[in-house]
Amino acid sequence: MIKAKNITKSFGSLQVLKGIDLEIPQGKLYSIVGPSGAGKTTLLQILGTLSLPDTGSVQIKDRQVFSLSERQLAAFRNQEIGFVFQFHYLLPEFNALENVCIPAFIAKKSKKEAEEKAKELLSFLGLGHRLTHKPAELSGGERQRVAVARALINDPAVIMADEPSGNLDTKNREDLHDLFFRLRDRFNQTLVIVTHDENFARQSDKIIRMKDGRIEE
Numbered sequence: 767m768i769k770a771k772n773i774t775k776s777f778g779s780l781q782v783l784k785g786i787d788l789e790i791p792q793g794k795l796y797s798i799v800g801p802s803g804a805g806k807t808t809l810l811q812i813l814g815t816l817s818l819p820d821t822g823s824v825q826i827k828d829r830q831v832f833s834l835s836e837r838q839l840a841a842f843r844n845q846e847i848g849f850v851f852q853f854h855y856l857l858p859e860f861n862a863l864e865n866v867c868i869p870a871f872i873a874k875k876s877k878k879e880a881e882e883k884a885k886e887l888l889s890f891l892g893l894g895h896r897l898t899h900k901p902a903e904l905s906g907g908e909r910q911r912v913a914v915a916r917a918l919i920n921d922p923a924v925i926m927a928d929e930p931s932g933n934l935d936t937k938n939r940e941d942l943h944d945l946f947f948r949l950r951d952r953f954n955q956t957l958v959i960v961t962h963d964e965n966f967a968r969q970s971d972k973i974i975r976m977k978d979g980r981i982e983e
């Protein structure tokens with residue numbers, strides 16, 4: 767599903783990624799671990815097309831993403847990559863259902879189609895009774911599940927998550943991790959997750975251990 771070759775990236779004189787090669791098959795959950803500053807977020811942002819590498823290529827679903835025009839890439843990203851971050855970035859003035867629909871509207875889906883899919887996802891995530899709640903009226907765990915539903919609305923090729931449970935208490939963290947495994951098992955969803963949680967990483971299909979800009983193991 768994802769093939770990255772010879773990814774390098776520097777910020778000024780600091781080389782943060784020193785030649786990363788990576789292949790992630792469909793339907794697998796890969797975790798990226800490593801000490802702070804190892805380059806995990808930078809790698810995830812490049813795999814997710816949010817940031818350009820200095821060298822190298824990223825192929826997602828047979829598309830060389832950095833050969834696309836800026837406009838094509840924005841559409842591709844909205845369609846094929848679902849992001850979940852440590853902070854949910856939901857829009858406070860919209861309710862759960864509306865937040866989840868946003869990427870579908872950007873992809874020009876009809877209101878009816880978007881809302882049907884959003885309701886289905888929110889129900890699957892145990893939030894069928896929270897459709898009209900605004901983010902401030904939801905718990906931290908619920909907000910993060912709304913963010914996951916938003917990431918899933920366009921049936922993306924891959925979910926990319928950066929410390930998605932970093933801001934949650936133990937119970938909500940475990941629920942979110944279970945949810946990621948359910949998405950893999952039930953929908954054959956491909957997921958790439960940066961995490962500090964070794965216990966979660968151990969349960970994933972593969973651990974990519976980064977150190978100092980390289981894949982150590």
Ligand code: ADP
Nearest residue numbers: 777780782800801802803804805806807808809
């Ligand atoms: P990790 O996610 O493993 O903690 P990051 O990819 O966030 O590591 O960062 C790797 C290194 O790159 C760090 O030293 C960080 O300070 C630096 N870095 C990340 N993004 C930028 C940026 N936009 N500008 C300058 N330095 C950056």
